[in-house]
Amino acid sequence: MTAVFLAPGAGGGPDHPTLVLLERELDVPVRRYDFEYHRAGRRAAPRADRVVPEFEAAVEGYAAELGIDTGDIVVGGRSYGGRVASMAVAGGLDAAGLLLLSYPLHPPSRPDALRTGHFPDIGVPTLFISGDRDEFGSPAEFDGAVPLLGGPAEIVWLEGGRHNPSNRAQKARIVDATRQFLGRINDRHRG
Numbered sequence: 001m002t003a004v005f006l007a008p009g010a011g012g013g014p015d016h017p018t019l020v021l022l023e024r025e026l027d028v029p030v031r032r033y034d035f036e037y038h039r040a041g042r043r044a045a046p047r048a049d050r051v052v053p054e055f056e057a058a059v060e061g062y063a064a065e066l067g068i069d070t071g072d073i074v075v076g077g078r079s080y081g082g083r084v085a086s087m088a089v090a091g092g093l094d095a096a097g098l099l100l101l102s103y104p105l106h107p108p109s110r111p112d113a114l115r116t117g118h119f120p121d122i123g124v125p126t127l128f129i130s131g132d133r134d135e136f137g138s139p140a141e142f143d144g145a146v147p148l149l150g151g152p153a154e155i156v157w158l159e160g161g162r163h164n165p166s167n168r169a170q171k172a173r174i175v176d177a178t179r180q181f182l183g184r185i186n187d188r189h190r191g
Contacts (some may be wrong), residue, residue, distance in 0.1 A: 001097050002185050003066055005059050007081025007182050009102070010045035013038050017172060018078055018101060019163055025175045031062050033081070044052060045080055050169040052088045059093060074185060079104050079136070079163065083115060086126075090118035096124040097185045099178060105137030105145055114141075119148040125188070126153040127181040129174055131161020134191045150158045154181075 004026060008016050014032035023030040036054055045051075055075075072152055075085045076099030083104055089095050106113050126149055139157060146153050156177040156186045160171040165171050167171055 001063070002182055002189065003031070003068065004099065004182070005031045005033060005062050005085075006099070006101075007033045007035065007055060007076045007077035007084055008038070009077075009079035010146050011043070012078070018171070021067050021171055021175065022178060026178065026182065029066060033058055033077075034106060035081075043166055048080060048087055051084055052091060055084050055088050056091075056093050060087070060094070067113065068183050070155045072096055072189070074099050074182060075099050075169055086122060089120035089124055095124055097181065097183065098122065098124060100128045101174070102130050102134060102165075103128050104138065105141055110136040111141060114145065116148050119145065120150050122149050123151040125151060125181070125185060127177065128153065128155040129177055130155065130157065131163065131165065131170070132157045132159060133161060134163045136163055142145055 007020050008014055009018060014034045018033045030080055035051055059070050059073060064071055072095040073095055074097040075095045076150055077080050078084050080100040084099035086098055089098055105115060142155055146155060157164060158173055161170050165174060
């Protein structure tokens with residue numbers, strides 16, 4: 001069995017429509033996490049590296065609740081949450097894979113400030129799902145960044161999508177791509 005643990009973007013919480021959609025549509029346990037700063041009512045997110053320990057502890061707690069290892073959990077999230085998840089995995093968190101929704105490859109209008117320094121330390125299967133018009137990373141920029149990962153990776157593009165999926169077709173594509181990814185992860189675990 002593979003479970004999923006998802007964290008939200010910097011300005012949102014666990015009730016983001018994409019996270020709720022995945023919890024509702026996937027046939028595996030899904031935990032939507034809420035960072036402590038958000039629960040405390042603070043609007044500004046801390047630097048991503050500062051919440052990695054919190055994220056790791058939450059994943060470990062989720063694994064204990066389910067009676068499985070963290071290596072049986074696909075971790076990830078939307079934007080900032082996915083970045084935190086990727087940093088945790090790069091730092092040694094055992095996970096079955098990474099699901100990165102609208103990964104913030106760089107801040108908007110700052111393509112020189114790539115957030116890829118930890119990519120070579122990611123050895124698990126990784127799925128990026130992003131809009132092809134996302135101001136946090138274009139298809140061409142991802143084409144240059146994804147090969148830096150230390151493990152297998154794929155990108156699914158949401159046609160006409162920006163940083164936040166906005167229509168039924170994009171949302172259906174997210175669910176379908178995630179189901180297929182989890183199927184491949186489960187096949188790897190069985191094999």
